[in-house]
Amino acid sequence: xxxxxxxxxxxxxxLFIVLNWGLIQAGIMNKIVARVxxxxxxxxxxxxxxxxxxxxxxxxxTHGVMFYLGPLFRLSGGVGMFLFMPLIFGSEYWSNFSxxxxxxxxxxxxFFGMLGMALGAGEGGHPYSAIGVSRGLSQWTTxxxxxxxxxxxxxxxxxxxxxxxIVAAQQGGITHWTMWTNPLATAAGMLAFLGTMGHSPFDxxxxxxxxxxxxxxxxxxxxxxxLRTNAAILHVVESVLFMNxxxxxxxSWFELILKTFLIYFWSVFVxxxxxxxxxxxxxxxxxxxxxxxxxxxxxxx
Amino acid sequence: xxxxxxxxxxxxxxxxxxKREILSPDGEIIKxxxxxxxxxxxxxxxxxxxxxxxxxxxxxxxxxxxxxxxFGTGCGSIEIPSLMTSRFDANRFGVQMRPTPRQSSVFIIxxxxxVKTLKRVIRSYEQMQEPRYVVALGSCTVNGGMxxxxxxxxxxxxxxIPVDVYVAGCMPRPEAMLAxxxxxxxxxxxxxxxxxxxxxxxxxxxxxxxxxxxxxxxxPDYNW
Numbered sequence: 001x002x003x004x005x006x007x008x009x010x011x012x013x014x015l016f017i018v019l020n021w022g023l024i025q026a027g028i029m030n031k032i033v034a035r036v037x038x039x040x041x042x043x044x045x046x047x048x049x050x051x052x053x054x055x056x057x058x059x060x061x062t063h064g065v066m067f068y069l070g071p072l073f074r075l076s077g078g079v080g081m082f083l084f085m086p087l088i089f090g091s092e093y094w095s096n097f098s099x100x101x102x103x104x105x106x107x108x109x110x111f112f113g114m115l116g117m118a119l120g121a122g123e124g125g126h127p128y129s130a131i132g133v134s135r136g137l138s139q140w141t142t143x144x145x146x147x148x149x150x151x152x153x154x155x156x157x158x159x160x161x162x163x164x165x166i167v168a169a170q171q172g173g174i175t176h177w178t179m180w181t182n183p184l185a186t187a188a189g190m191l192a193f194l195g196t197m198g199h200s201p202f203d204x205x206x207x208x209x210x211x212x213x214x215x216x217x218x219x220x221x222x223x224x225x226x227l228r229t230n231a232a233i234l235h236v237v238e239s240v241l242f243m244n245x246x247x248x249x250x251x252s253w254f255e256l257i258l259k260t261f262l263i264y265f266w267s268v269f270v271x272x273x274x275x276x277x278x279x280x281x282x283x284x285x286x287x288x289x290x291x292x293x294x295x296x297x298x299x300x301x
Numbered sequence: 302x303x304x305x306x307x308x309x310x311x312x313x314x315x316x317x318x319x320k321r322e323i324l325s326p327d328g329e330i331i332k333x334x335x336x337x338x339x340x341x342x343x344x345x346x347x348x349x350x351x352x353x354x355x356x357x358x359x360x361x362x363x364x365x366x367x368x369x370x371x372f373g374t375g376c377g378s379i380e381i382p383s384l385m386t387s388r389f390d391a392n393r394f395g396v397q398m399r400p401t402p403r404q405s406s407v408f409i410i411x412x413x414x415x416v417k418t419l420k421r422v423i424r425s426y427e428q429m430q431e432p433r434y435v436v437a438l439g440s441c442t443v444n445g446g447m448x449x450x451x452x453x454x455x456x457x458x459x460x461x462i463p464v465d466v467y468v469a470g471c472m473p474r475p476e477a478m479l480a481x482x483x484x485x486x487x488x489x490x491x492x493x494x495x496x497x498x499x500x501x502x503x504x505x506x507x508x509x510x511x512x513x514x515x516x517x518x519x520x521p522d523y524n525w
């Protein structure tokens with residue numbers, strides 16, 4: 001497809017679909033968590049109400065320039081990840097702006113939003129923000145180790161740093177998925193995934209009831225609306241990342257929605273079963289089992 | 302020392318709010334007056350609602366997403382945890398607890414208000430972003446209830462901050478609170494829950510009332 005305008009149009013349409021799926025998914029997951037606690041829970045469309053309400057607040061105050069830029073950086077991290085992520089294999093229209101080395105770029109974008117948020121939350125000046133940021137960065141450093149090792153292992157396996165190539169190599173039935181051809185990398189990656197999604201037991205950054213909500217403590221109104229929008233996009237894109245790497249990608253929107261739901265559900269499932277770790281438990285946990293699995297994945301590739 | 306003099310007059314000034322000189326990271330000595338530099342004391346403004354159709358849509362979403370500030374002011378706050386459990390499940394109505402005043406839109410005054418707490422209530426209320434709503438629980442907030450002649454509690458809450466919904470009882474049960482939330486929803490949908498604007502309009506009257514009760518007023522007139 002040569003026409004950049006049409007490509008851009010489809011990318012924006014894809015972003016719209018992903019945003020809506022992210023919001024509905026968040027609603028469904030809230031419902032599931034509520035049912036585990038024997039509650040009826042919030043309606044599935046509650047995230048939409050929250051977003052409209054946040055964007056329609058009449059006042060907002062600022063703490064400085066970085067306070068403005070924090071949510072924007074976070075959003076550009078999420079949207080940037082989306083832009084370079086091929087959504088549907090074999091489709092010209094839904095492969096966004098993916099190119100030969102997109103795996104490396106997306107790994108970078110994953111971290112970019114967090115750094116921006118750290119700067120913005122720091123300017124908010126709330127002590128809980130600082131605690132949340134320090135926890136988040138130290139935890140993320142340890143999450144990245146098994147994740148990166150798993151991805152390097154896959155890159156060696158398929159001789160490629162392109163998502164399209166990695167997905168193409170997994171086509172032709174469930175036995176061709178990385179899940180079966182490279183189980184060690186998959187295990188390391190899926191354990192790291194638990195950390196990236198920020199559900200219990202790794203919800204140390206926002207830690208409800210402990211450091212009330214961590215970095216976004218001072219964020220409100222439209223700022224929080226932007227953060228919530230980004231969270232919806234990011235949750236789907238993270239799932240798509242792991243789907244492309246380990247579970248054979250998707251050839252249709254239905255397949256994408258089903259697979260991202262199941263991948264996201266994995267983190268929610270673990271979250272409702274296990275209580276929250278302390279920060280040193282979380283850090284040392286990532287440095288034990290997932291890291292060892294990651295190293296083994298590199299050795300036995 | 303200024304603090305000791307203040308204490309003699311039975312007034313307390315927070316040492317953090319004293320004027321002082323600070324060595325900046327550049328090696329420069331800067332004078333800081335926390336009351337002026339750390340707070341913005343601009344008066345609140347009236348924010349007119351948007352046009353009718355849009356405001357109706359926005360109010361509908363605001364009514365369905367009530368974020369409650371988790372701040373228990375009196376004995377009624379013990380009812381709030383049970384409100385969120387599986388038996389009463391306020392989440393069904395879009396009621397969620399938020400730990401910070403910045404993000405919350407509903408303030409539950411749960412029962413009697415000591416003068417000391419009133420000060421914190423005013424500060425938290427002013428830090429909430431508009432539109433904001435107040436639900437007052439129990440007879441203590443209506444007329445003082447069993448504390449009507451106490452030396453240290455206020456009697457009528459709506460002298461100090463505008464109240465949207467009163468839930469009567471001593472204490473109101475969680476069911477009554479759920480009914481109160483639904484009443485608040487109706488009020489918001491009808492466009493009558495404009496407490497924040499009322500507060501801005503009658504700001505001087507509210508401030509005079511507050512200062513009459515709070516003797517050791519050591520904060521700006523409007524916190525942000």
